[in-house]
Amino acid sequence: MAYDNDNIFAKILRGEIPNTTVYEDEAVLAFNDIAPKTPVHVLVIPKRPYIDMDDFSANGSPEEIGHFFIKVGEIARSLGLHDGGYRVVTNNGENAGQIVPHFHVHIMGGQRIKEGSM
Numbered sequence: 001m002a003y004d005n006d007n008i009f010a011k012i013l014r015g016e017i018p019n020t021t022v023y024e025d026e027a028v029l030a031f032n033d034i035a036p037k038t039p040v041h042v043l044v045i046p047k048r049p050y051i052d053m054d055d056f057s058a059n060g061s062p063e064e065i066g067h068f069f070i071k072v073g074e075i076a077r078s079l080g081l082h083d084g085g086y087r088v089v090t091n092n093g094e095n096a097g098q099i100v101p102h103f104h105v106h107i108m109g110g111q112r113i114k115e116g117s118m
């Protein structure tokens with residue numbers, strides 16, 4: 001499957017759709033989820049076009065993958081989530097219910113998440 005340049009996160013990266021940016025650097029963008037499932041619900045994406053976790057882990061460089069996950073942790077701490085705990089999730093493909101085909105990690109926190117609720 002080829003990367004779809006018209007997916008919503010590609011449009012966000014091109015500035016065609018607005019977003020509420022939480023963090024940005026040369027390789028990573030983090031922004032609030034448009035339909036938050038928890039009081040804090042942030043999506044973290046690489047700027048390069050990876051479809052999903054499978055694509056990112058297979059084709060990203062170790063530096064890129066390392067930088068990305070270091071930033072996921074830093075962003076969660078910067079949001080004050082460390083003390084209470086938080087969830088990091090990525091949906092990979094159809095069986096997981098992935099909707100947007102640009103790799104993204106959900107950071108969810110700010111409340112206790114019931115097992116099996118998301």
Ligand code: 5GP
Nearest residue numbers: 008019031032033034035091097098099100
């Ligand atoms: P997935 O199921 O693919 O892991 O999750 C995609 C997420 O993207 C969902 O939580 C959904 O609310 C979020 N989302 C979809 N469209 C937009 C959008 O246009 N802007 C933002 N900020 N989030 C979006």
